[in-house]
Amino acid sequence: MVKKEIDPETASQIKKELAELRTQLEIQKKTKKKQAKSKQVKPKKKPAKSKQVKPKKKPTKAQLEKAKKIAKAEREKAKKEAQAEKEKAEAEAKAKKEAAERTHEDDLEEQFSDEQIRNFQIEKMDMDKLTNKVCEIIADYEDNGMLQSDLWKKLKLNSRDGSRLALRLERRGLITREKILKKGRWTYKLIIEQAPIKLESLIDSPCLTCPVEQKCDFENAYPEPSPLHCQLIEDWVAVDFSKKKK
Ligand code: SF4
Numbered sequence: 001m002v003k004k005e006i007d008p009e010t011a012s013q014i015k016k017e018l019a020e021l022r023t024q025l026e027i028q029k030k031t032k033k034k035q036a037k038s039k040q041v042k043p044k045k046k047p048a049k050s051k052q053v054k055p056k057k058k059p060t061k062a063q064l065e066k067a068k069k070i071a072k073a074e075r076e077k078a079k080k081e082a083q084a085e086k087e088k089a090e091a092e093a094k095a096k097k098e099a100a101e102r103t104h105e106d107d108l109e110e111q112f113s114d115e116q117i118r119n120f121q122i123e124k125m126d127m128d129k130l131t132n133k134v135c136e137i138i139a140d141y142e143d144n145g146m147l148q149s150d151l152w153k154k155l156k157l158n159s160r161d162g163s164r165l166a167l168r169l170e171r172r173g174l175i176t177r178e179k180i181l182k183k184g185r186w187t188y189k190l191i192i193e194q195a196p197i198k199l200e201s202l203i204d205s206p207c208l209t210c211p212v213e214q215k216c217d218f219e220n221a222y223p224e225p226s227p228l229h230c231q232l233i234e235d236w237v238a239v240d241f242s243k244k245k246k
Contacts, residue, residue, distance in 0.1 A: 206232035
């Protein structure tokens with residue numbers, strides 16, 4: 001047999017193709033193995049045995065007592081929670097009411113100290129004169145009081161100065177302020193506490209012409225002169241009072 005000569009280029013080409021064929025065969029084998037594995041079905045788990053239902057035992061006395069205590073504690077807890085809710089709702093309602101009734105004066109009272117209010121000054125004004133004037137005006141309204149806004153208008157004061165002035169008079173015990181609702185807004189009514197002494201009311205005082213005025217003293221015991229047991233004073237007050245009533 002004559003051995004056929006193959007040229008090197010053809011031999012190399014054949015080797016290459018053989019190598020490719022081997023690679024493809026390997027790939028096909030691996031793919032088949034994988035598919036076979038995935039098809040294997042896993043054995044199903046055995047279903048758990050159904051639990052046997054045991055007959056219920058009657059609760060013991062101790063268990064009943066414990067259950068009672070728990071129920072009581074639950075009731076107490078619910079009661080406390082309801083009370084806390086009620087108190088919270090009341091506090092909220094109160095805060096809401098206070099916010100609705102809040103006035104400019106309430107803000108001022110928080111902004112200034114007691115001393116600042118008591119010593120409040122309006123620029124270029126004689127505060128003693130102004131205080132007397134305000135008290136005289138308010139005193140004319142007696143126990144009915146006067147709306148503070150009317151007073152500010154009368155004195156040509158702005159509401160800021162007026163409000164601080166009212167606070168000053170209240171702190172000094174000369175007036176009281178009463179919060180009222182007027183035309184849907186909360187404001188204050190000013191009521192006199194200590195009416196200023198008017199000079200006219202002293203004109204007829206017996207003390208002005210009393211011969212023992214120098215010796216007269218509140219501390220004196222009878223028969224030493226004292227306003228506490230002075231007939232002249234009693235008569236004068238009685239006459240003055242009857243005049244005012246007319
Ligand atoms: S209180 Fe009577 S006694 Fe005394 S000074 Fe006056 S009037 Fe005179």
